[in-house]
Amino acid sequence: xxxxxxxxxxxxxxxxxxxxxxxxxxxxxxxxxxxxxxxxxxxxxxxxxxxxxxxxxxxxxxxxxxxxxxxxxxxxxxxxxxxxxxxxxxxxxxxxxxxxxxxxxxxxxxxxxxxxxxxxxxxxxxxxxxxxxxxxxxxxxxxxxxxxxxxxxxxxxxxxxxxxxxxxxxxxxxxxxxxxxxxxxxxxxxxxxxxxxxxxxxxxxxxxxxxxxxxxxxxxxxxxxxxxxxxxxxxxxxxxxxxxxxxxxxxxxxxxxxxxxxxxxxxxxxxxxxxxxxxxxxxxxxxxxxxxxxxxxxxxxxxxxxxxxxxxxxxxxxxxxxxxxxxxxxxxxxxxxxxxxxxxxxxxxxxxxxxxxxxxxxxxxxxxxxxxxxxxxxxxxxxxxxxxxxxxxxxxxxxxxxxxxxxxxxxxxxxxxxxxxxxxxxxxxxxxxxxxxxxxxxxxxxxxxxxxxxxxxxxxxxxxxxxxxxxxxxxxxxxxxxxxxxxxxxxxxxxxxxxxxxxxxxxxxxxxxxxxxxxxxxxxxxxxxxxxxxxxxxxxxxxxxxxxxxxxxxxxxxxxxxxxxxxxxxxxxxxxxxxxxxxxxxxxxxxxxxxxxxxxxxxxxxxxxxxxxxxxxxxxxxxxxxxxxxxxxxxxxxxxxxxxxxxxxxxxxxxxxxxxxxxxxxxxxxxxxxxxxxxxxxxxxxxxxxxxxxxxxxxxxxxxxxxxxxxxxxx
Numbered sequence: 001x002x003x004x005x006x007x008x009x010x011x012x013x014x015x016x017x018x019x020x021x022x023x024x025x026x027x028x029x030x031x032x033x034x035x036x037x038x039x040x041x042x043x044x045x046x047x048x049x050x051x052x053x054x055x056x057x058x059x060x061x062x063x064x065x066x067x068x069x070x071x072x073x074x075x076x077x078x079x080x081x082x083x084x085x086x087x088x089x090x091x092x093x094x095x096x097x098x099x100x101x102x103x104x105x106x107x108x109x110x111x112x113x114x115x116x117x118x119x120x121x122x123x124x125x126x127x128x129x130x131x132x133x134x135x136x137x138x139x140x141x142x143x144x145x146x147x148x149x150x151x152x153x154x155x156x157x158x159x160x161x162x163x164x165x166x167x168x169x170x171x172x173x174x175x176x177x178x179x180x181x182x183x184x185x186x187x188x189x190x191x192x193x194x195x196x197x198x199x200x201x202x203x204x205x206x207x208x209x210x211x212x213x214x215x216x217x218x219x220x221x222x223x224x225x226x227x228x229x230x231x232x233x234x235x236x237x238x239x240x241x242x243x244x245x246x247x248x249x250x251x252x253x254x255x256x257x258x259x260x261x262x263x264x265x266x267x268x269x270x271x272x273x274x275x276x277x278x279x280x281x282x283x284x285x286x287x288x289x290x291x292x293x294x295x296x297x298x299x300x301x302x303x304x305x306x307x308x309x310x311x312x313x314x315x316x317x318x319x320x321x322x323x324x325x326x327x328x329x330x331x332x333x334x335x336x337x338x339x340x341x342x343x344x345x346x347x348x349x350x351x352x353x354x355x356x357x358x359x360x361x362x363x364x365x366x367x368x369x370x371x372x373x374x375x376x377x378x379x380x381x382x383x384x385x386x387x388x389x390x391x392x393x394x395x396x397x398x399x400x401x402x403x404x405x406x407x408x409x410x411x412x413x414x415x416x417x418x419x420x421x422x423x424x425x426x427x428x429x430x431x432x433x434x435x436x437x438x439x440x441x442x443x444x445x446x447x448x449x450x451x452x453x454x455x456x457x458x459x460x461x462x463x464x465x466x467x468x469x470x471x472x473x474x475x476x477x478x479x480x481x482x483x484x485x486x487x488x489x490x491x492x493x494x495x496x497x498x499x500x501x502x503x504x505x506x507x508x509x510x511x512x513x514x515x516x517x518x519x520x521x522x523x524x525x526x527x528x529x530x531x532x533x534x535x536x537x538x539x540x541x542x543x544x545x546x547x548x549x550x551x552x553x554x555x556x557x558x559x560x561x562x563x564x565x566x567x568x569x570x571x572x573x574x575x576x577x578x579x580x581x582x583x584x585x586x587x588x589x590x591x592x593x594x595x596x597x598x599x600x601x602x603x604x605x606x607x608x609x610x611x612x613x614x615x616x617x618x619x620x621x622x623x624x625x626x627x628x629x630x631x632x633x634x635x636x637x638x639x640x641x642x643x644x645x646x647x648x649x650x651x652x653x654x655x656x657x658x659x660x661x662x663x664x665x666x667x668x669x670x671x672x673x674x675x676x677x678x679x680x681x682x683x684x685x686x687x688x689x690x691x692x693x694x695x696x697x698x699x700x701x702x703x704x705x706x707x708x709x710x711x712x713x714x715x
Contacts, residue, residue: 060093063095068392249261259278311482333635340392344405358378439461443456458483475544529555535547553583583603619676620662630703
């Protein structure tokens with residue numbers, strides 16, 4: 001059971017009445033679940049609601065943040081349970097509903113959940129533990145200082161007495177909540193830093209209803225929504241007579257430029273949707289991918305770029321350079337492609353013809369946004385909207401938006417019934433929102449000794465705003481530096497895609513630095529270390545990354561991969577800082593039958609204290625597979641505003657037999673945790689591309705790699 005789900009799939013493919021505590025968190029619906037699941041026959045005593053301890057010793061912990069596969073529903077309770085000093089086998093984890101008055105930052109995005117909640121969660125567990133110890137001290141008439149705890153038991157060694165948390169829970173509920181508690185010394189952690197199975201594993205593998213698509217309610221209808229198939233078009237007319245007459249169809253309604261087919265089953269609705277006849281007309285420019293290529297050239301040549309950072313005299317540095325290195329890199333739009341397509345349940349309730357409240361259930365990374373947008377749409381106050389969170393079958397930033405929630409609310413409002421809206425795979429892939437397309441131009445000036453004395457970067461993007469991260473490395477390490485950007489506003493909708501901006505910028509920057517190191521005649525790893533030492537000793541302008549942490553992951557990755565010492569293996573290096581964490585990677589390529597094959601990636605990560613070794617390794621491995629797959633194959637193109645890729649038959653994803661071995665290592669520095677859901681993805685493309693170059697002598701400048709000359713003939 002120590003193996004990962006991904007490894008398992010690869011192998012099988014190859015083989016064919018207690019204490020309830022919290023600070024500002026509560027949720028009565030969660031308590032109903034506790035009783036329904038039989039955790040306690042006695043109603044728990046409510047203390048402001050975060051964790052509960054039943055008389056049988058079961059500890060139920062509410063997890064407030066959306067679970068999108070990043071393991072937060074397991075990691076949050078681990079932190080609480082560590083400070084509570086409870087036996088993990090006695091812990092029951094429950095998903096909390098949205099409650100912005102009592103919870104903070106109920107969001108899955110930006111790799112910020114653990115950094116934000118780390119101290120809060122520790123204090124919650126430590127406070128409960130302190131109250132239980134004080135209850136025991138009062139019962140036994142002994143000083144609290146003589147007591148210890150272990151696995152859900154308070155122990156008085158001198159008096160040879162013990163009491164379980166369940167036995168003490170009612171008495172602990174009468175103790176005043178302490179305002180100052182002592183947290184564990186990190187060296188005493190027992191649960192944090194170990195490998196803990198995901199709390200939903202059994203339910204997932206046995207098909208229990210966890211996901212949005214599993215939602216069922218009495219009287220619920222199914223709806224599919226036909227959005228305009230072209231970015232830049234609007235709805236002109238609808239003929240739904242034939243669709244309305246089909247079996248199981250309740251109604252066909254329109255809102256904005258959308259057509260909703262509502263019925264009793266998914267299959268009936270899908271068939272009726274095909275019978276709807278819709279006509280569209282132009283409302284905006286209809287852009288093609290060829291237009292975007294032209295726009296990129298124009299933006300890179302534009303004199304109207306926004307300067308993001310300028311250090312020193314860049315013009316003089318390039319004028320006096322002994323050598324100048326130039327390169328351009330381009331990436332396409334990308335859909336998010338989560339395994340579970342967009343879906344949501346909404347039940348708008350009325351007083352006569354006036355909406356008065358709404359119940360929402362489904363997979364969202366931003367439940368508060370879903371609630372607030374619903375309230376605005378219906379003209380009611382947010383407190384009249386409830387949001388229950390389901391587990392999400394992937395998101396990658398797509399579920400940060402609320403457009404699919406709007407669909408459910410609009411349809412429920414129009415048909416005055418509870419409705420679950422389901423997007424098909426084609427709806428999901430062609431309905432936005434995409435990763436912005438970007439083109440970068442890099443220039444480096446070298447002196448006669450191969451030292452980089454000048455650096456220029458321009459980011460030209462479509463709907464990205466600022467396509468640079470101007471304060472990231474190598475800023476601060478180069479005496480003369482200019483970073484600017486130009487953006488084009490397009491009717492093609494875009495949004496956050498896992499590791500926004502850095503998901504491609506890291507590839508371009510780290511590939512370029514590899515090429516600069518080659519031009520300077522220096523080892524790629526040492527070249528980066530030399531730059532960092534310069535930033536450390538004589539920084540130029542602001543340095544907004546931790547130099548020592550970046551040096552640490554570089555050295556760890558080089559050590560674990562035996563950098564530069566292997567025969568018949570081409571190695572490529574990459575390192576990046578994002579979401580407060582640092583990840584260095586070494587890709588290894590071998591030639592097989594004259595073709596380059598990426599067989600292994602070493603990853604060294606500094607994300608501070610690792611809460612759950614199992615979950616953390618899955619995040620690193622998942623980020624690498626995601627980053628590699630999209631760098632190799634991902635592409636979304638458009639013809640007159642219409643997406644040309646609509647499903648997996650013409651949108652290529654990485655296959656199981658193409659996933660390299662991944663060897664993960666963590667820097668153990670004892671600092672508080674930083675982000676991990678996204679930081680492993682950005683450096684992957686360059687680690688692979690630089691290894692491919694080392695093996696073949698050919699550079700990769702554009703994604704997807706599979707379409708470049710190097711991979712022609714490779715299926």
